[in-house]
Amino acid sequence: MKKSMIALLLCATAATACGTGTEPAAKKEAGRDTGTVAWSPCTDLTGADGKPMAPDPAVECGKVPVPLDYAKPSGDTIDLALIRVKATGDKLGSLVFNFGGPGGSGVDTLALARQAFAGLGSSYDLVSFDPRGVDRSAGVKCGGQIDKLLQMTGDGSDQLAKEFAAACEKDSAKVLPHVGTVNAAQDLDRLRVALGDDKLNYFGLSYGTHLGAVYATKFPGNVGRFVLDSAYDPSVTFEERAVIQATGFADAFDAFADDCVAQGCDLGKTPAAVQQTVEKLLDGLKTKPLKVGDRELTYGLAQLSIITPLYAKATWPILEQGAAAALKGDGAMLLTLADSYTGRKDDGTYSTMMTSLQAINCVDSAERPTKAETAAINEKVSKIFPILAADGASSACAHWPVEGTDDAKRIDATGSAPIMVIGGKGDPATPYQWAVSLTEKLKTGVLVTYEGEGHGAYLSGSTCITRAVDSYLLKGTMPGSGTTCPAA
Known part of the structure; x- marks a missing residue:
């Protein structure tokens, strides 16, 4: 959404x-x-x-x-x-x-x-x-902490979420x-x-x-x-939104894979093989990020780069080309896709897209999912669409310095x-x-x-x-x- x-x-x-x-x-x-x-x-x-x-x-x-x-x-x-x-x-x-x-x-x-x-x-x-x-x-500015926000998976994510929320409060307490x-x-x-x-x-x-x-x-x-x-x-809850969107992206990926195979796909000869190829690419990045110049295509950034082209059928070919290139060791195209999602600029700075998103989402809901609740939600997502799962991720709203309300849900x-x-x-x-x-x-x-x-x-x-x-x-x-x- x-x-x-x-x-x-x-x-x-x-x-x-x-x-x-x-x-x-x-x-x-x-x-x-x-x-x-x-x-x-x-x-x-x-x-x-x-x-x-x-x-x-x-x-x-x-x-x-x-x-x-x-x-x-x-x-x-x-x-x-x-x-x-x-x-x-x-x-x-x-x-x-x-x-x-x-x-x-x-x-x-x-x-x-x-x-x-x-x-x-x-x-x-x-x-x-x-x-x-x-x-x-x-x-909303958060002390240059966007890279930490993008790494909120695995061990230590809850501490990263706390540090991110504290940085937002320090830099943007007024707004x-x-x-x-x-x-x-x-x-x-x-x-x-x-x-x-x-x-x-x-x-x-x-x-x-x-x-x-x-x-x-x-x-x-x-x-x-x-x-x-x-x-x-x-009106949907965080959990309902996550589950519904996971289903939506799973269906979109299936449609992409079907279309890719029908036209001759570099990622596999069957739709199931296409998904297996992409999942294998992501799994490899968990332990060995791909070097792109002086940067790295990490697991989390690669997830964003896979999701981004699924928003529109016109960009499905970019997903195929980017994933195929990454399998050969060139992660530049996927990293560019991730940057378009996160608002990263050519000079290495970011727009406020990701920090503003967190601030508005947290104010617009009274929910404050705990780490355990977030883990349970992620488990459901992983069963629906593993590519979207984020093991160990922590909700930024759990530590947000401002209370939320449900007024925007009515x-x-x-x-x-x-x-x-x-x-x-x-x-x-x-x-x-x-x-x-x-x-x-x-x-x-x-x-x-x-x-x-x-x-x-x-x-x-x-x-x-x-x-x-x-x-x-x-x-x-x-x-x-x-x-x-x-x-x-």
Whole structure:
């Protein structure tokens, strides 16, 4: 569930009328800025090659101040970092994106992948942001401890988890109690006002569906045209999430292996042989990491590199090529995949992706799994999909310095405009059943089913999904309940 942005960056290579009821305010003043954000050229964007991006006049950055603590609205503030791609035609308003995580930078993602949503940019300013606690928006820092976080397996992991949590408290004590999805939803409403829109038009992917659902619960009257793609049901427990996702990734790996064998696979002549080859590769890395320049491809990093391409069918060939190369002693491709997951930059530093993810997850749940409980969960995962198992791993939340609550798990958007919810039958990270249950919890959701593989139906290449989403966002025409789109 937590890495829709990875899929987005790697992939960015019969209806019934049902409008929102209210047109966005900006339509009345097409082409004019009606908000209060001071937009200016972006100066700190980084391209996919790790180098600074040249200024683009169509892309602007800005910021919006929001209360650090909503219980003290007149107290300290933090700035939310924003990015905007200006509409190319008559403007309906702004369309705000959250691409997933939690912990993903919306500023970086929209800058890199805006062409994937160019069809919507004819009528909307495409807007995204770094949520509170992420990168430019008071990003959670943990004393350079990400490498320790990535090593939380085996003996000593519980101590590593304690040290990691302590480092986060030391470096980010001010913001840690105030991250989380409920606060981010309140930020979204501040952003709506700053953009000059009467209603919030929103496109959430993966974790972004959680944020959108919480916003619709808190501000149902302010919901405009909402699309929640690759839906997540936040009511699940840590154990339920782990088991369901393990099943989803196991199914995705099976589909990858079947496809690989059908096309002539370097990893084995049968699907079972493909899985055995990958498991053998990982087992070998437990005791003998693979040298890649001055770095090492460890067991934990290799696990991430295997999981990452399973998010999208388009990246399955990268998994085959990377694993085949690693078997011959070249782990560079797999290490690059792992780095894309963890937010590691070319200079060896990291974005706050992983630290922000931990902080938000721990605040968004009152659960604090013990080491024994985590071990029991891992045992279940290992029986479903051994590639995803992490023997001896400890939950970072077990030692987190801030209490969590279940406020972000309560979803009920009664009174909102209709909300499009999209679920993919072959989605490994946010399995289809979550789209069904989230639709029910929203009360105003309309479920659209995608029969294909991958995480992020809009990015799958399905013309059926693209037409359904574009028709709704651009014309206000919601698909009929029960709409199903075939695999691309």
